[in-house]
Amino acid sequence: MKRREFVKTASLAALSATALAACEKQPLQHSPQAPALRANKTFKWKMVTAWPKNFPGLGTGANYLAETITAMSGGRLEVKVYGAGELVPAFEAFDAVSKGTAEMGHAGAYYWKGKSEATQFFTTVPFGLTSQETLGWLKFGGGQELWDELYAPFNLKPFPAGSTGVQMGGWFNKEINQIEDFKGLKMRMPGLGGEVLQRVGGTVVNLPGGELFQAMQNGTLDATEWVGPYNDLAFGLHKVGKYYYWPGWHEPGSIMECFVNQKALAGLPQDLAAIVTHAMDAAYEQMSAEFTARNNRALTTLLTKHKVQLRHFSKDILTTLAKISQEVIEEMIERDPFSKRVYQSYSQFRKESMQWNQIGELGYAQARALVF
Amino acid sequence: MKRREFVKTASLAALSATALAACEKQPLQHSPQAPALRANKTFKWKMVTAWPKNFPGLGTGANYLAETITAMSGGRLEVKVYGAGELVPAFEAFDAVSKGTAEMGHAGAYYWKGKSEATQFFTTVPFGLTSQETLGWLKFGGGQELWDELYAPFNLKPFPAGSTGVQMGGWFNKEINQIEDFKGLKMRMPGLGGEVLQRVGGTVVNLPGGELFQAMQNGTLDATEWVGPYNDLAFGLHKVGKYYYWPGWHEPGSIMECFVNQKALAGLPQDLAAIVTHAMDAAYEQMSAEFTARNNRALTTLLTKHKVQLRHFSKDILTTLAKISQEVIEEMIERDPFSKRVYQSYSQFRKESMQWNQIGELGYAQARALVF
Known part of the structure; x- marks a missing residue:
């Protein structure tokens, strides 16, 4: 019951913040009178994001989170969402919330590898956990505690707030038949996957999602990954990339994060802190369902309407990429x-996951594929 | 944004209920004064469950849901959980909430196939969707609307409130090497899987989870499925079953439901109705993460400490079971x-899911298994 422990901790934090700010009229104990007192204070928060405003799945996922908090709080905590560049650029969301320019930020943890390389474990790891497994690790395998520790010096409390599920291997303007075909390729790929790409001779050019179409069009990029069928179709990447590769070895289950300024969170009454905490879970589930459902349909559209050419990375290529990922x-x-500490926890969980996955999810998916 | 539409509908329902019950002092519009007025009214709800009190994963999942609602509402809506048999027996939860004996119930929809056969689609279908896909279907593929329609005549509003993920094929006292080995087998298996079992000559004996250990011990059952490693270990089924079979063809992603008495839900102010709605999502995510993480560890314990003998249903057996499932x-x-209406929606979603799953989750899991 780690999550319950956190709620408790958050509540204690809220209580100590109140002791410092007497003007808050914060009730020190839950009592029948407490809700009415709390209800007198309302909050207006800003959420900055790394996504184009209302971008399908990611931007709308941030909107959904904000609306969920606002609805559950009966308007006592109103959250306004800003698209990338509206208040701060996409890649400055972390600093903006750390400094308190905004109270919340919605992004991917691997965007902050310049702050700490370990952030990358909290989005996705090449050949690592699926999204379902990553959530298991975060909530019941010690992952969240490590993430909290990593973000604490920046005055941030991180939450998983969505997942794209497994991603695609990306769009390429030439076929990748052997590992040497990555040589000289200018490709967008964030996180650890990007480092692997560099080791096989690629040149990593990291751009926010909103700039990928143009960069593919004007030759700044020869190849790019973004997310999967639903999001890639939304950006029109099938118009600028010839071959669509699978599987997404570099992003097997990417977690979208929401980080909250710790001081802002501690300044909330207990019930609003619980609402913020659990709204993250609700938004996670909603985004995960949306990507699952809409990837299905978008893949059909890409293949039938736009005649996209699917390609599969060969066993040799995948084996080489896996070895380099490990290095x-x-x-x-x-x-x-x-x-190192994060990896010890993550890899222990991965080892156990592999065994259960083989006879569970993978075992079933293979059985299902046998027949109809 | 189906979920948002539901919140809106729920709110409208709340408003019309208020018009009838003037004593509620329900504000008709959101205004700065509204929260304080609402806060004056508190609610105490009962949640009946189909699980032994505090049973790992399922019973504790119901507890988590109740605590989440209580915490987010600041105690304005307190939910008390009853284990199977405490207020009503496991398989009477549906009727109890329908009649208003309790406001909420936590169970599996396939337990109510006596009310309507279609309930079974809302837990799991043999060779059907995985849990991740089922959630996609419910939230973005039209599934929830059909479920709502199915439960409405019983004064119930259903929600997905958890998932066990893929289950195991069950515990058997003899090896199942050919389809004929199911003949004469007394086995516990609810839902559509149980009907398939009967077609291959088995005798289905459906008992609540809490009675399985004894029934296996005294010979009422020759075989039983329950959930997966985490839950099966908790009941000690490895002590009464010799062979542990995979994959769980009959329950590829079982959804746990929470149904709410419609009148009770409509009697809540807007913010509490939103809290109940989104708490379901938060509880879903928590349970899904818990089963993923704890199945890993429990499988290791079963195999290494208890020397459980894993067995795999053969391709021939699975193919036969799949054909009969279809029949x-x-x-x-x-x-x-x-x-028929539910199946049309479900099978359309399944068809699209198969394509994406092959290159997405399955495609990745196979790539990962290649290497380390």
Whole structure:
């Protein structure tokens, strides 16, 4: 019951903040009178995001989170969402919330690898956990506690607030038949996957999602990954990329995060802190369902309407990429002690997951594929 | 944004209920004064369940849901959980909430196939959707609307409130090497899977989870499925079953439901109705993460500490079970028009899911299994 422990901790934090700010009229104990007192104070929060305003799945996922908090609080905590560039640029969301320019930020943790390499474990890891497994690790395998520790020095409390599920391998203007075909390729790929790409001779050009179409069009990029069928169709990447590769070895289950300014969170009454906390879970579930459902339909559209050419990375290519992924991670944990701690927890969970996955989800999916 | 539409509908329902019950002092519009007025009224709800009190995963999942609602409402809506038999027996939860004996019930929809065969689609279908896909169907594929329609005549509003993920094929006291080995087998298996079992000569004995250990011990059952490693270990089924079979063809992603008495839900102010609605999502996510994480560890314990013998249903057996599953469903939709409507929606979603799953989750899991 880790989550319950957090709610308790958040509540205690809220109580101590109140002791400092007497003007809040914060009730120190839950009592029948408490809700009415609390209800007198309302909050208006800003949420900055790394996504184009209302971008399908990611931007609308941030909107959904904000609306959920506003609805559950009966308007006592109103959250307004800002698209990338509206209040701050996409890649400045972390600093903006850390400094208190906004109270919340919605992004992917691997965007902040310049702050700490270990952030990358909290989005996705090449050949790592699926999204269902990552959530298991975060909530019941010690992952959340490590993430909290990593973000605490920045005055941030992180939450998983959505998932794209497994991603696609990306759009390429030439076929990738052997590992050498990555050489000289200018490709967008964030996180650890990008480091693997560099080791096989690619040039990583990291751009926010909103700039990918143009960069593919004007030759800044030869290849790009973004998310999967639903999101890639929304950006029109099938118009600028010839071959659509699977599987998404570099992003097997990407978690979207929402980080909250700790001081702002501690300033909320107990019930609003619980609402913020659990709204994250509700938004996570909603986004995960949306990507699952809409990837299905978008894939059909891409294949039948737009005649997209699907390609599969060969077993040899995947094996090489997996070996290099392992090297990249081992070097990282060698130079960064916090990454080492995270990796120990993550890889232990991965080991156990592999066994259950083989006879569970994978075992079933293979059985289902046998027949109809 | 189906979920948002529901919140809106629920709110409208709340408003019309208020018009009838003037004593509620329900504000007709959101205004700065509204929260304080609402806060004056508190609610105490009962949740009956089909699980032994505090049973790991399922019973504790119901507890988590109740605590989440209580915490987010600041105690304005307190939910008390009753284990199976405490207020009503496991399989009477549906009627109890329908009549208003309790406001909420936590169970599996397939337990109510005596009310309508179509309920079974809302837990799991043999060779059907995974849990991730089922949630996609419910929230973005029209499934929830059909479920709402099915439960409305019983004064109930259903929600997905958890998932066990893929289950196991069950515990058997003899090896199942050919389809004939099911003949004469007394086995517990609810839902459509149980009907398939009967077609291959088994005798279905459906008992609540809490009675399975004893029934296996005293010979009432020769075989039983329950959930998966985490829950099966909790009941000690490894002590009474010799072979542990995979995959769980009959329950590929079982959804746990929470149904709410419609009148009770409509009697809540807007913010509490939103809290109840979104708490379901938060509880869903929590349970899904818990089963994913704890199945991993429990499987390791079963295999290493208890030396459980894993067995895999052969390709021939699975193919036969899949064909019979299809027959069972076709006969059901022939005799039950509502099941036909649900199946049309479900099978369309399944068809699209298969394509994306092959290159997405399954495609990735196979790639990952190649290497380390």
